[in-house]
Amino acid sequence: MSYLPRVNKVFPAAGFTHEEIRRYGRHLIMPEVTLEGQQKLKAARVLAVGTGGLGSPLLLYLAAAGVGRLGIVDFDTVDDSNLQRQVLHKTRNIGKPKIESAIEAIQELNPNVEVVPYQTALRSENALEILQDYDVVVDGTDNFPTRYLVNDACVLLGKPNVYGSIFRFEGQATVFWAERGPCYRCLYPEPPDPGMVPSCAEGGVLGVLPGLIGMVQAIETVKLILGLGDPLIGRLLLFDALGMEFREFRLRKDPGCPICGSAPSIQSLVDYEAFCGIGTPAAADDVPEITVQELKRRLDGAVEFDLIDVREPHEVAIAQIPGAKVIPLSQFHQRIHELDSAREVVLFCKLGPRSAKACRLLFDAGFRKVQNLAGGIEAWSLEIDPSVPRY
Numbered sequence: 001m002s003y004l005p006r007v008n009k010v011f012p013a014a015g016f017t018h019e020e021i022r023r024y025g026r027h028l029i030m031p032e033v034t035l036e037g038q039q040k041l042k043a044a045r046v047l048a049v050g051t052g053g054l055g056s057p058l059l060l061y062l063a064a065a066g067v068g069r070l071g072i073v074d075f076d077t078v079d080d081s082n083l084q085r086q087v088l089h090k091t092r093n094i095g096k097p098k099i100e101s102a103i104e105a106i107q108e109l110n111p112n113v114e115v116v117p118y119q120t121a122l123r124s125e126n127a128l129e130i131l132q133d134y135d136v137v138v139d140g141t142d143n144f145p146t147r148y149l150v151n152d153a154c155v156l157l158g159k160p161n162v163y164g165s166i167f168r169f170e171g172q173a174t175v176f177w178a179e180r181g182p183c184y185r186c187l188y189p190e191p192p193d194p195g196m197v198p199s200c201a202e203g204g205v206l207g208v209l210p211g212l213i214g215m216v217q218a219i220e221t222v223k224l225i226l227g228l229g230d231p232l233i234g235r236l237l238l239f240d241a242l243g244m245e246f247r248e249f250r251l252r253k254d255p256g257c258p259i260c261g262s263a264p265s266i267q268s269l270v271d272y273e274a275f276c277g278i279g280t281p282a283a284a285d286d287v288p289e290i291t292v293q294e295l296k297r298r299l300d301g302a303v304e305f306d307l308i309d310v311r312e313p314h315e316v317a318i319a320q321i322p323g324a325k326v327i328p329l330s331q332f333h334q335r336i337h338e339l340d341s342a343r344e345v346v347l348f349c350k351l352g353p354r355s356a357k358a359c360r361l362l363f364d365a366g367f368r369k370v371q372n373l374a375g376g377i378e379a380w381s382l383e384i385d386p387s388v389p390r391y
């Protein structure tokens with residue numbers, strides 16, 4: 001038996017070419033798999049949302065294992081900073097859509113797999129239509145609106161959602177499946193405040209880490225298809241790479257969960273950006289911003305102001321904007337007295353969220369003429385001075 005009702009209906013045991021029998025031989029000889037299990041894999045339809053750090057190992061291993069149909073959703077293009085961990089994508093594909101690059105890698109590895117590409121962002125408008133054709137959905141994305149969207153769509157359609165997330169040296173994985181256990185909203189009823197959780201682009205991530213978490217997701221997916229072992233339903237696996245420790249938390253289904261509880265208040269997909277407070281006036285207007293073009297004009301002009309770089313010294317060593325004074329965010333409280341509240345202050349970091357925090361600290365300390373550089377030193381490099389390295 002598989003854990004997936006549709007896969008159980010498949011009637012098996014033949015239909016493999018000699019090439020496939022040789023390819024999957026190490027599966028076929030395992031009594032827990034056999035020809036019948038391999039047929040279940042071939043009949044299975046798995047959707048990977050995101051072809052980045054988690055999606056890369058996931059898709060490579062699911063393709064190698066012989067999952068018959070892989071749906072892949074991503075809107076992005078391959079960036080050179082992706083290659084440190086997104087092993088699906090190759091140097092020659094920098095600048096190309098990730099979907100194209102993913103198809104190429106999957107087909108090269110296993111031409112027996114049918115790849116269904118969706119070169120789009122998964123949104124409330126298309127999620128149900130895309131997800132409904134799949135037996136298992138795997139969330140390999142990196143943002144809260146998409147995580148809630150994937151969760152809600154899976155709950156509404158009764159599908160398992162194989163979840164993973166990573167940051168710096170730590171990762172998490174579980175299987176959300178409302179019919180058999182908790183969902184993402186049972187664990188995290190409310191999204192965090194925008195800007196309070198740093199992204200991997202700001203905080204970094206050990207390149208090997210998504211390899212491990214994406215592979216946990218791949219193993220859970222294969223177990224669900226084959227109906228083997230104990231799925232991670234109701235269990236959150238936490239991995240700490242530095243301590244090389246795995247821990248596990250029991251997760252309970254929340255009877256009051258707004259989507260999978262006994263009296264659900266959510267019965268269709270909502271506006272997830274608004275739910276997560278992204279793009280709302282409150283988040284955008286929080287601190288006044290200056291564009292990199294305006295900053296350039298100011299630096300070339302006569303009016304004096306203070307330009308403050310709040311990045312840490314190891315980042316300043318990589319790239320600088322000339323004329324900036326460095327006060328790392330980690331020392332900001334103690335060193336605020338080095339700044340003059342009578343002068344105009346422009347702050348920047350790598351992308352903007354940390355300098356926005358520093359702006360708020362200055363406002364709290366009574367400063368009034370404070371601005372945050374939109375897009376940080378990354379935007380400066382892209383739009384003003386390409387000789388400044390991006391990292």
Ligand SMILES: Nc1ncnc2c1ncn2[C@@H]1O[C@H](COP(=O)(O)OP(=O)(O)OP(=O)(O)O)[C@@H](O)[C@H]1O
Binds near residue numbers: 050075
């Ligand atoms: N709503 C969405 N629909 C489709 N793909 C998505 C959605 N949200 C995120 N993704 C994709 O999920 C992947 C997440 O992967 P990951 O965090 O490893 O990469 P990244 O976003 O390229 O990294 P970084 O933010 O550090 O540049 C990305 O390829 C991203 O484009």
Ligand SMILES: [Zn+2]
Binds near residue numbers: 182183254259261
């Ligand atoms: Zn729930």
